[in-house]
Amino acid sequence: MYYAVTIATLITMGLALVRALLGPSIYDRLLAANMFGTKTVLFLSVVAFLYGRPDFLDLALVYALINFIGVIAVLEFIRERVDNNGAKKNTGEQNS
């Protein structure tokens, strides 16, 4: 039964890669990258039990943290760049 989840996760990672490659805006690409990271965590967790090596769970744990921090960092970078380029609509209450 682990095989089904592994294959579903792999197919979803492929679909996320396709969306990241042809996403029209940069936010589509970021969304796909975030989804790819989450699916990698799930994939590592399932593979740890598929091969009977629970050590992989540590990798999944570390990957979850790194993925979150990476996505937030890229989002902050893009927001700073948008703010510096004369943003069209500044709410005024958000000045970092």
Added chain:
Amino acid sequence: MTTVIDILSWVFLTGGGLFVFIGGLGALRMPNLYTRMHAASLTDTMGAVLVLVGIMLQAGLTLATIKLAAILLFLLLTSPTASNALASAAILSGLQPQEGTVRPGGASE
């Protein structure tokens, strides 16, 4: 008892795989960014919960279950936060959600 736990775990794992696949399909096929975000965050929460709970039922009461619970906690904390930050950054950059038949970009300038 073992059979019951096995069947329950199988149901959880299959449901999680189905959710993950449907969410990936939606993230590829949906028409604009916010609907894609809806599909992707569906897989981030429901699919992850189902798959990890299914594996937890298989693992029993060991250290692996604690690690899986930590992964589940982190995912449940971080992926809605990432989705919220993504939507907020997209809104702030002027990408308006479409309403009805409003053309894209028509209301942002």
